[in-house]
Amino acid sequence: MSDFIATFENGVVKIILEGKLDALAxxxxxxxxxxxxxxxxxxxxxxxxxxxxxxxxxLRVIVFAKQKMGADVSVFLIKPPQEVVDVVNMTGFExxxxxxxxxxx
Amino acid sequence: MDRIDIFPTREIGGFPVRAGTPxxxxxxLVPGGVNFSIFSSAATSCDLVLFRxxxxxxxxxxxxxxxxxxxDVFSMVVFGLEEEELEYGYRMDGxxxxxxxxxxxxxxxxxxxYARAIGGRDVWGEDPDWSDPYPHRARxxxxxxxxxGDRPLRLPTEDLLVYEMHVRGFTRHESSxxxxxxxxxxxxxxxxxxxxxxVNCVELMPIHEYDEFENSRIxxxxxxxxxxxxxxxxxxxxxxxxxxxxxxxxxxxxDELKTLVRNLHQEGIEVILDVVFNHTAEGDHxxxxxxxxxxxxxxxxxxxxxxxxxxxxxxxxxLNCNNPVVRGMILDCLRYWASEYHIDGxxxxxxxxxxxxxxxxxMAAPPLLESLAFDPILSRCKLIAEAWDAGGLYQVGSFPSxxxxxxxxxxxxxxxxxxxxxxxxxxxxxIQRIMGSPDLYAHKGQGTSxxxxxxxxxxxxxxxxxxxxxxxxxxxxxxxxxxxxNDNASWNCGWEGPSTDPWVNALRLRQIKxxxxxxxxxxxxxxxxxxxEMGNTQQGNNNCYCQDSPISWLDWTDLERNGxxxxxxxxxxxxxxxxxxxxxxxxxxxxxxxxxxxxxxSWHGTKAWNASWSDTLTLAFMLCGKHAKGGSVQDDTLYCxxxxxxxxxxxxxxxxxxxxxxHVAINTxxxxxxxxxxxxxxxxxxDAREILVADRSIMVLVAR
Numbered sequence: 001m002s003d004f005i006a007t008f009e010n011g012v013v014k015i016i017l018e019g020k021l022d023a024l025a026x027x028x029x030x031x032x033x034x035x036x037x038x039x040x041x042x043x044x045x046x047x048x049x050x051x052x053x054x055x056x057x058x059l060r061v062i063v064f065a066k067q068k069m070g071a072d073v074s075v076f077l078i079k080p081p082q083e084v085v086d087v088v089n090m091t092g093f094e095x096x097x098x099x100x101x102x103x104x105x
Numbered sequence: 106m107d108r109i110d111i112f113p114t115r116e117i118g119g120f121p122v123r124a125g126t127p128x129x130x131x132x133x134l135v136p137g138g139v140n141f142s143i144f145s146s147a148a149t150s151c152d153l154v155l156f157r158x159x160x161x162x163x164x165x166x167x168x169x170x171x172x173x174x175x176x177d178v179f180s181m182v183v184f185g186l187e188e189e190e191l192e193y194g195y196r197m198d199g200x201x202x203x204x205x206x207x208x209x210x211x212x213x214x215x216x217x218x219y220a221r222a223i224g225g226r227d228v229w230g231e232d233p234d235w236s237d238p239y240p241h242r243a244r245x246x247x248x249x250x251x252x253x254g255d256r257p258l259r260l261p262t263e264d265l266l267v268y269e270m271h272v273r274g275f276t277r278h279e280s281s282x283x284x285x286x287x288x289x290x291x292x293x294x295x296x297x298x299x300x301x302x303x304v305n306c307v308e309l310m311p312i313h314e315y316d317e318f319e320n321s322r323i324x325x326x327x328x329x330x331x332x333x334x335x336x337x338x339x340x341x342x343x344x345x346x347x348x349x350x351x352x353x354x355x356x357x358x359x360d361e362l363k364t365l366v367r368n369l370h371q372e373g374i375e376v377i378l379d380v381v382f383n384h385t386a387e388g389d390h391x392x393x394x395x396x397x398x399x400x401x402x403x404x405x406x407x408x409x410x411x412x413x414x415x416x417x418x419x420x421x422x423x424l425n426c427n428n429p430v431v432r433g434m435i436l437d438c439l440r441y442w443a444s445e446y447h448i449d450g451x452x453x454x455x456x457x458x459x460x461x462x463x464x465x466x467x468m469a470a471p472p473l474l475e476s477l478a479f480d481p482i483l484s485r486c487k488l489i490a491e492a493w494d495a496g497g498l499y500q501v502g503s504f505p506s507x508x509x510x511x512x513x514x515x516x517x518x519x520x521x522x523x524x525x526x527x528x529x530x531x532x533x534x535x536i537q538r539i540m541g542s543p544d545l546y547a548h549k550g551q552g553t554s555x556x557x558x559x560x561x562x563x564x565x566x567x568x569x570x571x572x573x574x575x576x577x578x579x580x581x582x583x584x585x586x587x588x589x590x591n592d593n594a595s596w597n598c599g600w601e602g603p604s605t606d607p608w609v610n611a612l613r614l615r616q617i618k619x620x621x622x623x624x625x626x627x628x629x630x631x632x633x634x635x636x637x638e639m640g641n642t643q644q645g646n647n648n649c650y651c652q653d654s655p656i657s658w659l660d661w662t663d664l665e666r667n668g669x670x671x672x673x674x675x676x677x678x679x680x681x682x683x684x685x686x687x688x689x690x691x692x693x694x695x696x697x698x699x700x701x702x703x704x705x706x707s708w709h710g711t712k713a714w715n716a717s718w719s720d721t722l723t724l725a726f727m728l729c730g731k732h733a734k735g736g737s738v739q740d741d742t743l744y745c746x747x748x749x750x751x752x753x754x755x756x757x758x759x760x761x762x763x764x765x766x767x768h769v770a771i772n773t774x775x776x777x778x779x780x781x782x783x784x785x786x787x788x789x790x791x792d793a794r795e796i797l798v799a800d801r802s803i804m805v806l807v808a809r
Contacts, residue, residue: 092364
């Protein structure tokens with residue numbers, strides 16, 4: 001994965017994902033999210049239109065966002081490709097995030 | 106603070122490495138790298154072979170330096186690996202000396218016995234590359250699933266109601282309507298069906314990595330491709346079968362299975378795995394090198410004095426279960442499934458092999474079975490033995506148990522099938538089976554939950570076929586109908602196979618209701634077979650091991666076609682669950698020990714208090730509700746009249762407890778709506794002192 005682009009504003013973390021979110025890319029993203037723990041995050045939004053693949057390690061970053069970013073954090077996956085949706089559904093991670101076509105802050 | 110040993114000490118083949126730790130065996134993630142650890146008692150040297158996922162040629166071969174070996178274990182940490190994209194194997198050098206048990210071949214790449222995920226058969230039925238030098242590939246998985254507070258359910262054993270099922274067969278048929286047919290994810294979608302039926306435990310036929318292409322062939326009879334559908338042939342004991350996961354092609358079978366277990370637990374359903382530790386998929390001396398044969402043949406297999414494979418499994422080889430190293434592996438494996446997958450129990454295929462010594466002789470106190478019985482991590486797991494093997498050892502009632510092991514009660518199946526089809530000589534056995542087989546277990550101090558009661562299981566006829574066929578019809582298996590058991594104790598009700606005769610079909614329906622009722626009123630753990638709750642047929646095939654086809658797959662349109670069976674099955678399950686007096690853990694004492702005025706169980710016949718103990722087709726028994734669960738809970742008093750005769754009989758009723766009257770809970774002679782009644786809605790019987798029980802039918806009364 002090339003570098004992700006992340007912003008943080010008004011409690012909303014926005015991250016644009018590109019390419020593969022796998023074991024190579026996941027630790028860096030997780031490290032970034034860790035820096036925001038305790039900063040009042042309420043929503044983590046992954047823009048996934050250009051994501052091509054998500055691996056087990058990638059899904060674990062999403063679980064991390066849901067569980068460790070703070071109480072009642074909502075996690076969104078915006079416009080992921082069907083293959084990514086399938087992986088999320090097959091493995092039962094759909095309970096951790098909301099899959100949407102768009103995100104309105 | 107970081108550990109101070111997370112840096113490499115040298116390079117091998119361009120890779121930074123350091124000496125590893127022998128424990129745990131297998132491949133484990135450590136800071137910055139992977140710790141590889143592999144045992145061989147007789148190898149002279151060992152190479153670690155590393156592949157990028159699905160690539161035919163390795164990208165690295167790293168010989169273990171001699172100083173990376175402690176005892177008989179090679180271990181090494183390799184740094185900087187992309188673990189998600191990695192597949193690894195080993196090459197072992199050592200003697201080729203079959204007479205002394207050694208079959209080393211340095212040309213073979215060998216799978217890690219502790220591999221927790223295995224590639225190579227990622228998608229079920231997808232033709233593999235037969236020339237692949239390393240067909241079953243060890244992979245690395247993270248053990249960090251989020252269980253969300255889940256843990257094994259610990260249901261009391263005597264309260265279990267087991268549903269034996271095949272993950273693929275459950276939803277593979279297009280009628281299942283699930284999004285991911287034939288997979289763990291597909292099964293998850295059908296949990297509501299299990300919940301509606303009322304079972305609280307699923308026993309999954311093998312879900313460990315096996316090779317569906319083992320002995321694959323085209324059936325001469327049908328032209329269909331035959332596969333190893335059942336999976337009783339293990340490639341790897343620690344890995345879930347990728348081909349049973351919708352996400353197998355993404356190597357995410359571990360997450361998919363764990364999610365299934367978590368969801369089942371959320372619905373109050375335990376998960377028992379069918380484990381096959383009696384042999385491996387490597388077969389005999391003509392079989393392939395997958396792992397064990399090339400790593401340490403003499404340790405992993407039971408060998409004759411001149412080095413041939415013992416075959417107590419009927420599958421070519423026998424795992425050397427009571428070798429201390431193999432014993433350790435089995436223990437590690439079960440602990441792993443119990444702790445990492447939250448598995449609630451295990452059913453051991455051909456478990457009698459687990460009690461054989463290294464020379465094949467049965468042992469009185471096999472160390473493996475003792476270890477499992479007293480293991481601290483497995484202490485709440487259900488342990489269930491298929492208490493026989495293919496070498497002639499039959500141990501139902503005598504399996505070494507230390508009070509911990511239950512058994513598939515083959516005698517329950519045999520006696521009750523005979524009784525069901527109207528053989529009066531089976532009455533004596535039926536009485537014992539209904540009481541939880543005290544003749545087999547009481548003298549050993551084992552309770553009723555030692556007995557797993559079943560009329561049908563994956564092996565043999567399903568229930569619809571049990572009442573539709575006198576003989577097996579296994580032609581589709583391509584073995585000229587020579588495979589499968591000839592002893593089925595079945596009865597076709599007057600016509601072989603599907604019938605348009607309403608009389609025949611009505612009788613079959615009644616026999617199916619009788620079978621459900623007998624199971625539900627018997628003490629012990631009832632087990633039902635997937636599909637029996639909806640009259641599924643296997644077209645007379647009693648050995649579907651190779652049928653990855655509609656013969657095996659559950660046809661969900663049966664729910665509508667056989668709605669009456671489904672309604673009755675649900676009703677009879679609910680009846681059992683509503684009455685703790687049917688789920689005692691201790692055996693009956695045949696006396697009144699709570700002051701209720703009647704004994705815990707009393708046997709009757711067509712005359713009250715006057716039972717025949719043998720050569721009869723009319724049996725009745727009364728269970729005193731005040732004795733439920735040893736008198737610790739209060740239940741209604743129940744009376745059950747069983748008429749397996751082909752003529753109607755009157756049964757004189759014993760008096761119900763003072764202040765109560767008999768109500769009809771079950772009458773298998775009646776049609777839907779009047780055959781089984783919800784708790785509280787049972788119609789009263791009036792003042793009758795006698796009931797007429799129709800030919801081949803059962804009535805169950807409840808006093809209230």
